[in-house]
Amino acid sequence: MSPREIFALRDYLDPGLGGRTISDARHSASLTDIAGQTCLKGRLAELSGRSVLLAVTSQFLTGLVMLEIDGIARRMLLCPPDLNADHLQAIVEDAEIDAVVTDQPERFAGFGIALVVTSGEELEAGPRARTERATEWLMLTSGTLGLPKIVGHTLEGLTGAIAADTPARGVRPIWATFYDIRRYGGLQIFLRAVIGGGSLVLSEPGEALSNHVARLDEKAVTHISGTPSHWRKLLMSGAASAFSPKYVRLSGEIADQAVLDGLQQAFPDASIGHAYASTEAGVGFAVNDGLEGFPASMIGTNRDGVEMKVVDGCLQIRSRRAAHAYVGRHAAALTDGDGFVDTGDMVELRGDRYHFVGRRGGIINIGGLKVHPEEIEAVINRHDSVRMSRVKARKSPITGAIVVADVVLADGSDASRGDEIKTGIIADCRAHLAPHKVPAMIKFVDKLDITAAGKLARSDA
Template sequence: MSPREIVALSHYLTKGSDSRTLSDATCEVAFADIAHTSCLGVEPSELAGRSVLLSLSTQLVTGIAMIELDGVARRMLLCPPDVDMSYAADLIADAEIDAIVTDTPERWQGLGIDTIVAAGLPLHPAAAAATTHATSWLMLTSGTTGRPKIVAHTLAALTGAIVGDTVAKDAPPTWATFYDIRRYGGLQIFLRAVLGGGAMVLSAPGEAIGHHLARLATRGVTHISGTPSHWRKALMNPAIGSFRPDYVRLSGEIADQAVLDGLRNAFPHASIGHAYASTEAGVGFAVNDGREGFPAALIGNAPGITMKVVDGSLRIKSTRAAHTYVGRGAPSLTDADGFVDTGDMVELRNDRYYFVGRRDGVINVGGLKVHPEEVEAVINQHPSVRMSRVRARRSPITGSLVVAEAVLASVADAGRTGAIREAILANCRASLPLHKVPAAIRFVQQLEVTASGKLARHA
């Protein structure tokens, strides 16, 4: 690709209203100002053609740095704040990193990188660097254990689902996401805000959900995304009552009927949908009919994407998929025919596919398979339950048993957990084979959600 064909993110800064901003809990920056200022400690052009690792404490500075470096750097590796530093040397080697932009330089000393660039606010005047490179965007997979895999995207692939996603010109949206924008789901929203002429309100680590919801309401957020776990937590908070988004999306985990119905109740007039996307496969498809699962007709038929189900798992071939894993000895991202095996298991019932769980999350009860998510979906149907987690318990007889923890939607129900437990178990027995019915259900105050917004299953 010749430089003149590259359209970098900075190209979009002056599109749309002058008043659009990028904000977090403490700061606000106008997009138009980023065009002639910089957060970097060197001239942006000094990073031209470099392979840059971004490790910053805030999403705000990360977002500005991404805009400054897209079209300038050869590669840009987005490190989420919880990156396991024991893999730092591996990441640097695999991604051929030769410059690090960070506000915690002490963490990145001694790894053989000479170019360590500071970054932070306030912005200072600087000339934007020329667009010379089709920057390769490198992201880490959100796997819970072991060495993270590096996935490479182009900006074109990352934004493939956005082009044609038309947004009304007269009322530009204000975007928000519960995700961190250094992860695939959050980056999708950030890019929509930059490309689509809207403003964006970032999440802040450690911020109480009530404060976050109040901030979203005050900033007038209209479009927002998160995982079902993010949304279940939000729905439990009284501050949800003052928040009135027009457009609500779920992704990253299975959106079961209970959470879709809960959002419908909370936001009766909003467009509510769930999207299938992953760091590797990209944005797959969106489901906007208010029901869990997706129409079987989407298989082979969705725009820009070919899907098939093999051995129960969803396989996706898409122009929006990542193009490769990066690094020595990295496995192949796609099979010989170009399909990504998502590892997400689906079941066909009455012309609709339902997600039942992850292939690697199966619990084996005496030789019979159980997906925790399919049991959680049944437990979550009980109106008194907001979220649940199903896990394996060791058994000397069947190897494992299924047990569950549940969080009540309202503290007012705390006095009747016995009756609720019985009702949940009756639901489970009515809709699941016996080996999938939890042997025990414990009520807990809360369930941990990981930094990537997913229910913590290995805690």
């Protein structure tokens, strides 16, 4: 690799672009000045060429460290805050970690890591570091109860979907995300802010949603992303009226028509888009026409280095933006022999459009018949009185299992009309679904649990 092919995040911190910041509820730092500052107390040089675990408490400090060590470390593994502590030793060994950057050094006593560097949220003046190498970015998969997989990316691949030929002209975007930036979806927004010449407002753990939205409004956020579950939660809170972004982005879960329409109603002046991305496949595509699913014309063509095909109903992607490998002692192959990533996401062609129907591993069995919960939820969520739903299987002594649904009512729905609403939901399901997919029971609940990754928590009863 020649020197001119090596680039790092610091190379996008143009000192001529003033007024750019990265902030959370308690801190703010200038993205204009940060290239000449350090949060590592002068110990950056010790990390040169090392495999570094980045395990700090806050997203804000995570962002500062990523900006500082990219292009210096050999590889950098982002540690999400919800990582099971029992998995940490195996991950350290699989990623060949020989250094850790943390604000909790006592946490890593006894791990046998050669170098522990303590970081702090107070920036100090320091020399502007020179990019030495292309750092390998490592991320952990989410959504599994077992040991998460380690996924290897390059910065070039991670930023492949970001238009960054030149710094943004005119009014630069102010990004925010409900995601954590140590997960793929949040990292994409962090990179968009840094590379696109904008600013970034980070979420804060435990912050009341109304306070968070007020802060987004105060910071004049223009672009914001989250999962459909994040957005349903916001729509239920009543806080959406205090916020007016220009661009709303959904990813991470199926964006059904109900949530897209709800966001368009809440933010009539905003562009509403949903994107398909995964930690392994990278950013596949974005859809900005306000409709669920994606045009069938995207399949079988090469669009900006991304090719997609459908095999046995499952979406597969070959892309320059994809991860290059799983990392670890017993890592499986990430792609097939032709370079395609099997996403595990099931799609169905309806007319000239493909619709996502669920995860291959999330199928529930009803009397020997396969059911995708998300397909049923999409129908339930269209009902005017419904804000969100979760479908699952429940054991039955007669059929073995039945479909049941937990439903959160939309604001303004009259709970006294419960029987009428249930009847309407069942009628909608019977009109659009096969008989075995129609819920046998509907239960109204006040809320549905969301995972740390921003997705609807699922477990069979």
